[in-house]
Amino acid sequence: MPYEFEEILETIKMTEIEHFDIRTVTLGISLRDCVDRNLSISKQKVYEKILKYGKNHVKFAKDVEAAYGISIANKRVSITPLSIPFDMLKAEEFVELAIVLDKAAEEIGVDYLAGYSALVPKGFTNGERELIKSIPYALSSTKRVCSSVNVASTKAGINMDAINMMADAIKKTAELTKDQDSIGCAKLVVFANAVEDNPFVAGAFHGVTEPEVVLNVGISGPGVVLDAIKEAGNVDLSNLSEVIKKTIFKITRAGELMGRSVAEKHGIPFGIVDISLAPTPAEGDSIGDILKAMGVEDVGAPGTTAALAMLNDAVKKAGLMASSSVGGMSGAFIPVSEDQAMIDAVERGNLTLEKLEAMTAVCSVGLDMIAIPGDTPASTIAGIIADESAIGVINDKTTAVRIIPAYGKKIGDTVDYGGLLGKAPIMYVRELNSMGFVGRGGKIPAPMRSLTN
Amino acid sequence: MRLNEEELRKLTLIAINELGEKASPELVKKVISKTVDKMGESQDFIKPQSDMTSGRIILTAFGLNKSGVVASITSALSQFNCDIRDLSQKIMDEFFTMIMIVDISNSPKDFREIQEDMSKIAGEMNIKIFLQHEDIFRSMHRI
Structure with a gap:
C-alpha cells in the first residue's frame, strides 16, 4: 500500500475529530471596468460582473468539499476597493452601490462580500473621503457587505486625519446598528499595511495589483x-x-x-x-x-x-x-x-x-x-x-x-x-x-x- | 437572448469587418442575426471537468465487526465497475478497520454517487465509511 495505515488514520482523525477545515475560499473580482457616467448603469455592471464570476462559487466549493472529505467553512467574495473605480461618487451614491453589492452577494449565496474600502495612508481623494463618510450608512443598510480602510503604511506613515474619521465612523456605525448589538462594527476593519490578497473577511479586498479574477x-x-x-x-x-x-x-x-x-x-x-x-x-x-x-x-x-x-x-x-x-x-x-x-x-x-x-x-x-x-x-x-x-x-x-x-x-x-x-x-x-x-x-x-x- | 456589453461590442466589430463600406440596415441585420445564431450554438458554458487527477480514492471503513461487512462494500464496488487496487484489513477485538485504494476511473458512477451509495451501506451495517480522493493523502504525506 502506498500509504501507511497511520497516515490514513491521521488524515481521517484531522478531518473528522479535530475540526480541520478550510476557513474560506474567497473569489477576488476586479470591478475596475464597471464604471459609467450613469450610476444606474454602473450598478447594473457591478451586479452583472459579480454574478458572472460568482454564480457557481458556492457550488464549486461544495463539490471540492465532497471530493476531499474536508469542509470549507466559508465561501466569500472580495472586490476592488470601491473608492478606486468609483472615485467620482458622493456618499449617498456609495450607499446605493453597497445595496447592490448586498443583493449580488445574496443572489450568489455568499454570506459576506468585502471591499467597501479605501486606501488612504498618505491622504484622501474626494471619493475616498465620501466613501469613509458613507460607511456607517452602508453597513447599517446591508447585511453582507464588509468594509475596511487602510490608514497607515510603513512607506507612507500614519494618517491621523483618517484615523479620526474612522473613529467617528465606528461610533456612528455602532449607533446605527444598536438594535443588533452594534453588529455593523464587526464588519468594519481599520488597517495599517493592509495586504492586497487577504482572503479573510471582513478585511478582504481585491487589490489593484491583482488580476481580473482570482481565487x-x-x-x-x-x-x-x-x-x-x-x-x-x-x-x-x-x-x-x-x-x-x-x-x-x-x-x-x-x-x-x-x-x-x-x-x-x-x-x-x-x-x-x-x-x-x-x-x-x-x-x-x-x-x-x-x-x-x-x-x-x-x-x-x-x-x-x-x-x-x-x-x-x-x-x-x-x-x-x-x-x-x-x-x-x-x-x-x-x-x-x-x-x-x-x-x-x-x-x-x-x-x-x-x-x-x-x-x-x-x-x-x-x-x-x-x-x-x-x-x-x-x-x-x-x-x-x-x-x-x-x-x-x-x-x-x-x-x-x-x-x-x-x-x-x-x-x-x-x-x-x-x-x-x-x-x-x-x-x-x-x-x-x-x-x-x-x-x-x-x-x-x-x-x-x-x-x- | 440578453447580450452583455462585451458581446455587443464583438458583434459590432464583426459587422464592421464583414461589411465595411457596404453596410446597409438590411445587411447589418442579416450579419448580426447569423452571428447571434452561431453564438447560441457554441454557448461557452463551463464544461464539467473531472477533479480526479489519479482517478483513485481511498476508502476507510471501521466499526463493530459483523459478518458481511467486507462483502457488502466490495460487492457494491464491483457493481459500479470499480477496481480495488490495494486492501488492508485489521480486526482488533470486536472492531474491524479496512482501508482500500480503489480506482474509479472506469466506473460509470462519479465520486459523489459512489459516496452516496457507500453512506447507504454504512447506515445499513451501522459502520463508518469515509471516501476521500487520493490526492489529499499524497499532498499531505508526500513531499
Whole structure:
C-alpha cells in the first residue's frame, strides 16, 4: 500500500475529530471596468460582473468539499476597493452601490462580500473621503457587505486625519446598528499595511495589483495544532516548534490542493494560500487553548506573548515549505469574540486590552472583535487605532483594529452575535484622555524603515 | 437572448469587418442575426471537468465487526465497475478497520454517487465509511 495505515488514520482523525477545515475560499473580482457616467448603469455592471464570476462559487466549493472529505467553512467574495473605480461618487451614491453589492452577494449565496474600502495612508481623494463618510450608512443598510480602510503604511506613515474619521465612523456605525448589538462594527476593519490578497473577511479586498479574477484560500485548523501539542507532551520548546511545523505543513498542503481545485473548476487563476490559524467559537477550535496547551495558565499570563510569537513563527516556516504561494496575512489570529478561550480569559479578568495589544505585535492582524463600552469617546478609539497602526508601521507588518463600542453597553455586559462572530464581553478601556494628541491631526511621518532603497 | 456589453461590442466589430463600406440596415441585420445564431450554438458554458487527477480514492471503513461487512462494500464496488487496487484489513477485538485504494476511473458512477451509495451501506451495517480522493493523502504525506 502506498500509504501507511497511520497516515490514513491521521488524515481521517484531522478531518473528522479535530475540526480541520478550510476557513474560506474567497473569489477576488476586479470591478475596475464597471464604471459609467450613469450610476444606474454602473450598478447594473457591478451586479452583472459579480454574478458572472460568482454564480457557481458556492457550488464549486461544495463539490471540492465532497471530493476531499474536508469542509470549507466559508465561501466569500472580495472586490476592488470601491473608492478606486468609483472615485467620482458622493456618499449617498456609495450607499446605493453597497445595496447592490448586498443583493449580488445574496443572489450568489455568499454570506459576506468585502471591499467597501479605501486606501488612504498618505491622504484622501474626494471619493475616498465620501466613501469613509458613507460607511456607517452602508453597513447599517446591508447585511453582507464588509468594509475596511487602510490608514497607515510603513512607506507612507500614519494618517491621523483618517484615523479620526474612522473613529467617528465606528461610533456612528455602532449607533446605527444598536438594535443588533452594534453588529455593523464587526464588519468594519481599520488597517495599517493592509495586504492586497487577504482572503479573510471582513478585511478582504481585491487589490489593484491583482488580476481580473482570482481565487485565494484561507486555511484554519487550530484544533489540529492543539491536539498535536497535547500529544507531544512535555517536550522542550525547540521540539514543540517542530511539532507545530509538521502539523501546519500538512494543513497547508491540503489547503492549497483544495484552493487549486476550486480555482480549476472556475477556470480562473489560483492566487495564494493564507496560512493564518483562524479560530472559531466551536469547542477546541481556539488559539487561546493552543497557548494554554503550550504551558501558560491562561491567556494573558506572563509568557503569553512569547508563546504566541513562537506559534506564529512556526506557522510561517511550515507554510513556506509547504507552498510556493503563501500570502495574505499568514500568521495567527487572536480575535476575542470568535475564540472561546479568549472570551473566558477576558471574563476571568486575565486578559486586558494592553496585553492584547502586546500580543498583536508578534502575530498577524491586531485588536480584533473587541467590545468596549458604548460611551468610549471617539478620541480614545482613535488613540487605540493610532497605537495599533504604530506597531504595524514600525514593525513592517499588518495590524488592524476591529473594535465594537457597543451602544448603550457597559462593563459586565456582553454582545452576542451567534455563529462565527461569537460573543464578546465588554472590556475595560482606560479613561485617560487622548484628545490632545490625536486631535492635532495631520500625519505621523513614515519611519526610518521606509527608506530601504 | 440578453447580450452583455462585451458581446455587443464583438458583434459590432464583426459587422464592421464583414461589411465595411457596404453596410446597409438590411445587411447589418442579416450579419448580426447569423452571428447571434452561431453564438447560441457554441454557448461557452463551463464544461464539467473531472477533479480526479489519479482517478483513485481511498476508502476507510471501521466499526463493530459483523459478518458481511467486507462483502457488502466490495460487492457494491464491483457493481459500479470499480477496481480495488490495494486492501488492508485489521480486526482488533470486536472492531474491524479496512482501508482500500480503489480506482474509479472506469466506473460509470462519479465520486459523489459512489459516496452516496457507500453512506447507504454504512447506515445499513451501522459502520463508518469515509471516501476521500487520493490526492489529499499524497499532498499531505508526500513531499
